[in-house]
Amino acid sequence: MVEYLARRTARTLVILVLASVAVFYSLRFAPGDPSGVALSPLALEEIRQAYRERLGLNKPIYLQYFTYLGHLAHGNLGQSLINGKPIGELFLYHGRNSLILGLAALALSYVIGIPLGILAAAHRNRPLDHAVMGFGALGMGIPNFWLALLLVYLFSVKLKWLPSAGCCSPKYLIMPAVVLAAEGTAVTMRMMRSSMLEQINQDFVRTHRAYGLPEWKVLLFALRNALIPIVSLTGLRLGWLIGYTLIVETIFNWPGVGYLLVESVLRRDYPVAQFFSLVLVLAVVLSSWLADILYGVVDPRIRYARV
Amino acid sequence: MVQATGPASSAADLALIRIPVHRHPVLRFLTELRRHRMALFGAVVTLTLMLFGFLAPWLATHDYARQNLLEAFQPPLRPDHLLGTDQIGRDIWSRLVYGLRTSLLVGFGVTLIALIAGTVIGTMAGYLGGWADTVLSGAVEIIWGFPLILLAVILTGAMGPGLPAVVIAVGVINSAGFARIIRGEVLALRYREFVQAARAVGATDLALIVRHILPNAMAPTLVMGSYYVALAIIAEAGLSFIGLGAQPPLPSLGTMIADGRNYLLHDHWISTIPGVTIVLLVLGLNLLGDGLRDILDPRLRER
Numbered sequence: 124m125v126e127y128l129a130r131r132t133a134r135t136l137v138i139l140v141l142a143s144v145a146v147f148y149s150l151r152f153a154p155g156d157p158s159g160v161a162l163s164p165l166a167l168e169e170i171r172q173a174y175r176e177r178l179g180l181n182k183p184i185y186l187q188y189f190t191y192l193g194h195l196a197h198g199n200l201g202q203s204l205i206n207g208k209p210i211g212e213l214f215l216y217h218g219r220n221s222l223i224l225g226l227a228a229l230a231l232s233y234v235i236g237i238p239l240g241i242l243a244a245a246h247r248n249r250p251l252d253h254a255v256m257g258f259g260a261l262g263m264g265i266p267n268f269w270l271a272l273l274l275v276y277l278f279s280v281k282l283k284w285l286p287s288a289g290c291c292s293p294k295y296l297i298m299p300a301v302v303l304a305a306e307g308t309a310v311t312m313r314m315m316r317s318s319m320l321e322q323i324n325q326d327f328v329r330t331h332r333a334y335g336l337p338e339w340k341v342l343l344f345a346l347r348n349a350l351i352p353i354v355s356l357t358g359l360r361l362g363w364l365i366g367y368t369l370i371v372e373t374i375f376n377w378p379g380v381g382y383l384l385v386e387s388v389l390r391r392d393y394p395v396a397q398f399f400s401l402v403l404v405l406a407v408v409l410s411s412w413l414a415d416i417l418y419g420v421v422d423p424r425i426r427y428a429r430v
Numbered sequence: 431m432v433q434a435t436g437p438a439s440s441a442a443d444l445a446l447i448r449i450p451v452h453r454h455p456v457l458r459f460l461t462e463l464r465r466h467r468m469a470l471f472g473a474v475v476t477l478t479l480m481l482f483g484f485l486a487p488w489l490a491t492h493d494y495a496r497q498n499l500l501e502a503f504q505p506p507l508r509p510d511h512l513l514g515t516d517q518i519g520r521d522i523w524s525r526l527v528y529g530l531r532t533s534l535l536v537g538f539g540v541t542l543i544a545l546i547a548g549t550v551i552g553t554m555a556g557y558l559g560g561w562a563d564t565v566l567s568g569a570v571e572i573i574w575g576f577p578l579i580l581l582a583v584i585l586t587g588a589m590g591p592g593l594p595a596v597v598i599a600v601g602v603i604n605s606a607g608f609a610r611i612i613r614g615e616v617l618a619l620r621y622r623e624f625v626q627a628a629r630a631v632g633a634t635d636l637a638l639i640v641r642h643i644l645p646n647a648m649a650p651t652l653v654m655g656s657y658y659v660a661l662a663i664i665a666e667a668g669l670s671f672i673g674l675g676a677q678p679p680l681p682s683l684g685t686m687i688a689d690g691r692n693y694l695l696h697d698h699w700i701s702t703i704p705g706v707t708i709v710l711l712v713l714g715l716n717l718l719g720d721g722l723r724d725i726l727d728p729r730l731r732e733r
Contacts, residue, residue, distance in 0.1 A: 385672060
């Protein structure tokens with residue numbers, strides 16, 4: 124286990140360094156420069172030059188990278204070019220909101236997806252199974268922004284039950300969480316169904332059944348093994364979730380990290396865009412690391428295999 | 431694409447040829463497709479929408495960008511506006527076919543390029559092995575798991591809003607996806623008897639790859655390809671919806687849906703028409719993918 128952990132962690136560190144360099148470089152190639160955002164369009168070229176020098180933008184990019192890392196290490200995160208808010212403050216506020224939304228969506232997708240998948244497997248090829256799978260196909264086929272619009276139409280415009288956008292009470296959380304969870308629920312459900320079906324045909328399950336165990340206990344034994352692929356999918360799912368938060372948060376004006384990143388990219392607020400790109404990349408890499416670890420914990424075959 | 435016929439058959443496959451299905455592989459594929467109702471439905475929907483998209487310049491009845499405030503908010507089925515007009519009086523039918531074209535160019539066009547890049551990378555990794563494999567498949571693993579939308583947004587930060595950032599993101603991530611599949615197939619196939627037999631009679635590496643290995647790797651690649659196209663189309667529309675993808679006046683299904691979001695109560699068709707179209711397109715592609723998987727690769731069939 125220790126060796127497995129160490130290997131995965133080393134790999135993750137390498138990826139982190141490469142990814143942060145890639146993000147840093149790509150944002151340095153942005154058209155126009157920060158002086159265009161922060162200074163008046165009428166500002167003299169000398170003033171622009173002085174501004175760039177103050178920010179260190181005239182130095183080679185790799186030096187800027189190390190300077191930036193140094194600042195990060197000292198907790199000196201800079202501030203927004205648009206409204207001057209310190210980035211650390213933005214991070215705490217928006218990060219908290221994103222975490223709430225992401226965890227709510229993740230929990231929702233498992234709480235709904237796993238039982239429905241088991242139910243479909245237990246009722247294989249009967250109407251209930253077809254209904255659940257049809258629901259799943261729909262969940263995967265509907266783009267989340269379109270689902271968002273349909274929900275807003277139904278619950279905000281027609282019924283006036285839920286606010287269409289904003290933050291930060293449970294009422295505001297419901298629709299974004301449902302939209303963010305939709306695809307994951309469908310994927311979890313399908314995965315759970317096929318993985319349960321695979322287990323149900325195994326010898327050990329047949330033996331349990333032959334001993335006369337009640338059906339729900341038999342399913343419980345199958346479930347333990349059937350959950351392994353679900354766990355292994357978590358890393359990828361977290362990655363998708365982080366991607367989709369960008370769209371869902373923007374639609375519902377949910378003030379999370381995704382919303383902030385999209386806004387800062389649209390307004391060319393470079394320090395904010397750069398910091399939060401790094402934050403989200405970090406989140407993706409760490410969640411895949413976490414999933415690897417989880418996978419090793421639930422499946423001993425992985426832990427001891429030489430990969 | 432087809433495993434049991436053609437020059438690249440193993441001994442086990444040769445036994446199967448005795449079954450009287452000695453027709454051309456494409457014909458056999460079409461027969462199976464006709465039997466698979468869901469796949470057929472997916473194929474018909476996808477092909478119809480593709481046709482609309484590719485014939486956009488001939489099907490459009492108006493200039494997709496021309497505004498006419500006097501004719502705004504016309505409901506569908508008007509004599510001069512088949513699907514009505516949007517909030518600034520642009521013809522929705524003309525915008526729809528051009529919007530489909532945008533979706534299809536990003537979805538199919540870019541995925542096709544990614545298929546070529548992915549095939550080259552995946553074949554190199556799988557066939558060469560050694561450190562080339564370590565480096566290439568290491569890079570592929572990292573890129574493949576990365577969320578498409580996050581990459582597109584970061585690239586937008588670097589390049590400014592517009593389709594190029596979306597195109598590059600889709601291209602890079604789908605290439606990695608294809609490379610991953612192809613590498614696995616090449617590894618599984620390169621020591622099979624029929625490949626070794628071809629090598630024994632003096633086939634060059636290139637001939638082995640092109641004539642014997644890649645044709646047999648096509649099935650899983652095509653299946654995943656249809657899902658990748660759907661993912662790319664959803665990503666493009668989603669990014670356009672929030673204002674990062676296609677920039678006005680170029681129509682995209684995503685921007686069209688966003689255009690109508692403030693008029694849902696009275697003039698819902700502005701959003702509904704492109705919304706239903708994109709759901710149909712994605713559903714069609716997913717059904718086609720499921721069907722292709724059942725027909726081409728029975729091993730993967732869900733029970």
